[in-house]
Amino acid sequence: MIDAGRRVRAASSVALPPGFRSRLLEGLTPSEIRAVLAVARQRKISPNEVLQNEGDPTRHLFLMVTGHGAFYKTTPEGDKLFLRWISPGDAFGLATLLQTQPQPSFTTVQALRGCSVFAWERVSAHALASQIPRLRENTYTLATDYVRSLGDALAARANQTAEQRLARVLVDSARHIGCAGCAGIEFGLTNEQLAQMADVSVFTVSRQLSEWQSQGILTKSRKKIVIRAPERLSSPPQQK
Amino acid sequence: MIDAGRRVRAASSVALPPGFRSRLLEGLTPSEIRAVLAVARQRKISPNEVLQNEGDPTRHLFLMVTGHGAFYKTTPEGDKLFLRWISPGDAFGLATLLQTQPQPSFTTVQALRGCSVFAWERVSAHALASQIPRLRENTYTLATDYVRSLGDALAARANQTAEQRLARVLVDSARHIGCAGCAGIEFGLTNEQLAQMADVSVFTVSRQLSEWQSQGILTKSRKKIVIRAPERLSSPPQQK
DNA sequence: CGCATTGTTGACAAAGTTCAATTTGCGTGG
């Protein structure tokens, strides 16, 4: 209706897929959502593309629509620490919403396979946040969640064994990027990717997966893991 | 001057020590600062007192005036992970400023020795933030910094050796709680405290400190460390 | 002086990594 007079904009504009839910937009009125989407751009992301590089100023606010990505932290020595998965509905680059000046981002965000995202320029995002109080509140909530998962990642590194960290990675991956197959939840990751994410050597991954396979907890083949009994991955460490 | 007519309030009210600087209040106008201090309460904190407990809802905004404290994260298994020091001028409990609802805090804050702090009730803090835009902006900046140091702590745990972590703790402690003595920067911490902070065993602390002492980098005596050459603690790990 | 706290030392054990040698699985080009 508002867009009646500018069909060109409307045509190139973006729309939410049916059934799409995002905590970023939760509780916003339809007209607010329209205002937000009006200044968004839809982008296709190729596999492994880096959307945000740790240290670079945050240029965009992103909302994952389809596909998956991951937050990483790069250490001074250069290796990547996996922090958490990004799934459809997750937003990142939240700093754009709050900060007046662009600030270096703390994490790298990389697409796993192809993705489709909504993107907002920093200034547009900031303007939206200043106009829509509910958007600011949602941002606080989401930022809080990210800090919490950063904290969890820290706790996990600090005092968990290689086995526990690997189990955590498997469970998280199953939850976020897994598809329910006939034999369990399956997802495609190489030993090397798992090794990076859990911060263990590929050898440890290989050995541990073999052991779990022999216990019937999972099945592995080349570049693919099928988790049969996720509950047996989360509990045993505590018993010990 | 404004307080002329209400000496009772003025008497029980708080004032900033001369020369006190805080990034939380930076850039606020004198009248804004007066408004902020008007609803503050000054509190004396006894040694080792816990000001904020991880998981408990954030009740207060605090501003450290004199003394030192530390942020800790408690793991599910119950051990404390040291995150960073709190020095005079540092604020914490920032969530009170932004969030409408009290949220569980991510970290525990504990005083080292006796401290003096300013404290604000959650609702007062939230009201101040909604009235003073600059206060909100400062809050974003500070929150960003805390996230950054959380990230640094994570990176440090993930891929540094026991020696590097201990060196980091010494350098940080020297910077934050150290006093310049004749022979170097000195501070009082037991081996056990250092061990907890660096997440190594007391034995490793003892051995490593002995080695550094024999290299002339520091001097140790009971409950006291004197750092002679902090630069030799930060650089050697990289050379290797 | 006696006692508790704090720190030290050496021998040993556990967890994981590193490395080298192989094996497995899979796509591709002849």
Add this chain to the structure above:
DNA sequence: CCACGCAAATTGAACTTTGTCAACAATGCG
């Protein structure tokens, strides 16, 4: 269609780092 070649995965053995434990020494306080 099959053999080739390569990336991915495996395996065992040596090795490094760090923690564990037990015994002991030093420090300082009442």
